[in-house]
Amino acid sequence: MLESSENYIQITGMTFARGDRLIFDNVTINIPKGKVTAIMGPSGTGKTTLLRLIGGQLKPDSGEILVAGQNIAKLSRQELFVARERMGMLFQSGALFSDLSVYENVAFPLRVHTSLPEDMIRDIVLMKLNAVGLRGARHLMPSELSGGMTRRVALARSIVLDPELMMYDEPFAGQDPIAMGMLVKLIRSLNTSLGITSVLVSHDVGESMSISDYVVLIADGRVIGQGTPKALLEQSSPLVTQFLNGLPDGPVPFHFPAEDLASDMLQGGTRV
């Protein structure tokens, strides 16, 4: 475990529910500063929800979330917008502005938050687009991009202000091996050269283990393991080994909570 003074994000005793469903049950997660932390867990456990909680788009029901020492849930609307200027977030869907071209999408944060001259904006935008391999696609509109390209443009947009904290929601989904290798290098180099704290949500166990300094495994509303990749791999907890080795049977449920299949089938009728 790292010292708490070195944690960029400190989540303590946080509980969050969606209606009656408890998504997080009293979890405590620390995310070290200047490191790459991977959040892994089965689909639907609340990884995207966790990023939204950190970004202040959702508020926890109890417990606190400190980001750079600030309690995110207690900030006013205005303070929250200021705090977010230091965060970058790559959405699972990309979420580019559909009325702006690729170039203008990446330039958008610069235009609203800085008063840089146009030629400087151009240089920065082209540099970031180059880093994701899409400098040549700058005149295209978002509707003309493929899914993988959309996420890479979104990635360029989210790093254009050089944030202190970068959150990536599934950056590798839908990327070919070449783009994937490039993204891994990019995420790593942002981290080493700029000292950005990175939070990475991914299902790709191999890739995340190799890229990250620290791993948090969540399942079933709880943290089932955290530590360095090496420590986790050595750990003998059945939960952790099941997830990391991708075994279908074990304590981590593959299914969304439901009554068991046989009784569901035997119930008859047409009730859904």
Place this chain on the structure above:
Amino acid sequence: MFDWISQWGRSGLDAISVIGRSGIFLFRSLLGRPATGFFGLLIKQLYSVGVLSLLIIIVSGLFIGMVLGLQGYNILVDYGSEQAIGQMVALTLVRELGPVVTALLFAGRAGSALTAEIGLMKATEQLSSMEMIGVDPLRRVVAPRLVAGFISMPLLAMIFSVVGVWGGLLVGVDWLGVYDGSFWANMQQSVDFREDVLNGIIKSCVFGFVCTWIAVFQGYDSAPTSEGISIATTKTVVYSSLAVLGLDFILTAVMFGNL
């Protein structure tokens, strides 16, 4: 029985919370420092909300003015007072049909478009990602659209009335042969600036405010699914139309009812 009562109570509470949320929404959008580049965003919205609505407003105004001229002539000619047709067409348009019909067309043309656009931006997480960039979508996306609606609607209503008078002139004077001197003189004598024109403008300002508010709020408040957007668009048109007709009665009673 109890189910029924609790259902009723719940929809009552829902309605009150929607009113509250839409009020907060309006204040947050309009109060405080405007977004950077607000003026440019406003011009863009004035174009898509106002200029693009011009065609439907002009064509409808022309036809309504022509119908008024025709109907008015048929009624007035029995009393030998067909030269009063100018007065009739102008008063009807300026006081009532101008603001009301423009608002109804505006809700259908611009209001539904605003709702669908904002709803889709929400469903595709564009509003969320704007928030995470540190930009308030209420200031940047919503406010220019609101202001553009407030500005466009009275102007469109004026254009509607002017084109309508011209339509009445075409039918009454050029086609049915009413003497154009008395057409204009009658109109000039009877239409009072404060009483008629100003009240009409006030009406269209109120309608513009309400229609745009409803449209933008419904988009922002929609469920982020295709079904949610379609429900929100329908609500925009239905609520705006009802609000316009209801408010028109109240405003008319206050303005012309000698209360």
